[in-house]
Amino acid sequence: MAATPFSSLRLRIYFSISWWIFFAGQLFLERWFGLPWKDAFLDCVVSNGLLLAFCLMLMNTFRYYLPKKEQFLNVLGICVVFTTLWLLLSRWLVSTYVSYYNLHPEVLRYSVPIRFSMGLLVLGCISLISVLWSHWAEQKENEARKTDAEKLAREAELFKLRTQLQPHFLFNSLNSINALIGMKPDEARKMVQQLSDFLRGTIRKEENQFISFSEELEYLKLYLEIEKVRFGYRLKTEMDIAEESLAWKIPSLLLQPIMENAIKFGLYGTTGEVTIGLRATVADKHLVVAVMNPFDPDMQMPAGTGFGLNSVKRRLYLLFGRNDLVEINKSQNSFVVIFRIPDINA
Numbered sequence: 001m002a003a004t005p006f007s008s009l010r011l012r013i014y015f016s017i018s019w020w021i022f023f024a025g026q027l028f029l030e031r032w033f034g035l036p037w038k039d040a041f042l043d044c045v046v047s048n049g050l051l052l053a054f055c056l057m058l059m060n061t062f063r064y065y066l067p068k069k070e071q072f073l074n075v076l077g078i079c080v081v082f083t084t085l086w087l088l089l090s091r092w093l094v095s096t097y098v099s100y101y102n103l104h105p106e107v108l109r110y111s112v113p114i115r116f117s118m119g120l121l122v123l124g125c126i127s128l129i130s131v132l133w134s135h136w137a138e139q140k141e142n143e144a145r146k147t148d149a150e151k152l153a154r155e156a157e158l159f160k161l162r163t164q165l166q167p168h169f170l171f172n173s174l175n176s177i178n179a180l181i182g183m184k185p186d187e188a189r190k191m192v193q194q195l196s197d198f199l200r201g202t203i204r205k206e207e208n209q210f211i212s213f214s215e216e217l218e219y220l221k222l223y224l225e226i227e228k229v230r231f232g233y234r235l236k237t238e239m240d241i242a243e244e245s246l247a248w249k250i251p252s253l254l255l256q257p258i259m260e261n262a263i264k265f266g267l268y269g270t271t272g273e274v275t276i277g278l279r280a281t282v283a284d285k286h287l288v289v290a291v292m293n294p295f296d297p298d299m300q301m302p303a304g305t306g307f308g309l310n311s312v313k314r315r316l317y318l319l320f321g322r323n324d325l326v327e328i329n330k331s332q333n334s335f336v337v338i339f340r341i342p343d344i345n346a
Contacts, residue, residue: 022122023048033107039100046097047090051119054086055126062130075127083119087112170199176230191229198222209319210344213280213287214246220255220278227263234267236275245280248287250341251319257311258291258337265335266293286340295335312339 023044030040061078091108095101101108173195180188198219217239228235259276266274277292309326316325320342329336 019048019052026118035100035107039098043094043098043101046093047115050086050090050093051122054082054119055123058082058123058126059130062127062134075131076124079120079123079127082123083116086119086123087116090115170195173226173230180229187229191226194222194226194229198226209251210249211252212246213248213250216250216252216255217241217246219253220259223256223259227260231263231267234270234273235263236273238275238277240277240279242281244282245287245289248282248341249344250287251315254312254315254339255289255291258309258339261309262291262293262335262337265295270294285343287343288338288340290336290338292334292336295330295333309337316341 026048027040027044030043031037035043058078091112095105095108173191177188177191177195180191224235224237255278259278262276266276274294277290279290279292281288309328313323313326316339317323322342325340325342327338327340329338
């Protein structure tokens with residue numbers, strides 16, 4: 001059901017002022033044609049009161065019947081019908097109660113075309129306003145519904161990405177635990193405990209779309225502890241975190257897939273110690289985070305699904321509608337992933 005065009009206070013005020021101006025104009029016009037003040041006032045009250053009632057009925061009609069664009073002739077037909085009914089009823093009433101028309105019935109008869117034209121003009125304007133308002137309200141409602149549907153779809157896809165992320169890491173961790181059980185059972189038990197803490201933190205974070213960067217770092221440290229049990233002395237990390245970046249709001253569980261990707265490709269094909277770097281700064285109203293790992297362009301890299309980086313790109317696009325928030329740089333001996341997070345409070 002569409003809202004009426006005069007549901008807002010401002011429009012009701014404009015409508016009331018316009019109506020009183022129309023009433024005063026008709027009153028002085030009839031007085032100019034020779035009607036006494038009393039008869040002219042009574043005629044205006046009767047005819048304009050009925051016209052107001054027909055306008056309200058017309059607006060109520062268009063609340064339930066909204067013609068399509070190709071059916072605007074129907075609107076004109078409705079206006080003609082309402083104007084005819086108003087004219088007949090108002091003519092009968094004024095001829096009955098206005099004494100001047102009893103003495104001069106030809107004046108009322110000659111005024112019929114003018115009354116009909118004025119009534120049709122008023123009812124036509126009211127109809128146009130009502131139809132345009134209803135179409136605008138319907139369009140606004142459709143846009144709001146479309147926006148809600150897109151938001152639900154985006155949230156569903158984000159949830160799907162996050163639920164995919166956990167098994168992706170969990171399978172790797174379970175394989176490592178399985179390998180450690182026989183050779184290093186103490187480290188296997190430690191890794192199980194760390195994995196439990198990690199997953200418990202994940203469940204808590206599912207409730208929040210955005211968390212502070214400091215919280216994300218705490219979560220990342222749990223993940224790195226698990227990976228250090230898995231890789232031993234070979235895995236080293238260096239972090240350079242600017243103080244102003246710690247309170248920045250970022251999507252939760254964003255760093256872990258990037259760090260997992262860096263560890264996977266940084267340690268592949270090496271037996272020595274490898275350092276993974278993490279740097280975070282704030283620049284141009286963006287949190288800028290860079291993850292660096294060693295890279296040998298001549299080495300054949302392991303095949304992968306590409307899920308980690310792709311999931312980050314997709315999540316940032318869904319949240320911010322931008323494709324320029326992730327950057328990948330390759331140099332002679334390093335692979336750098338840089339992502340930027342806009343200020344969500346700006």
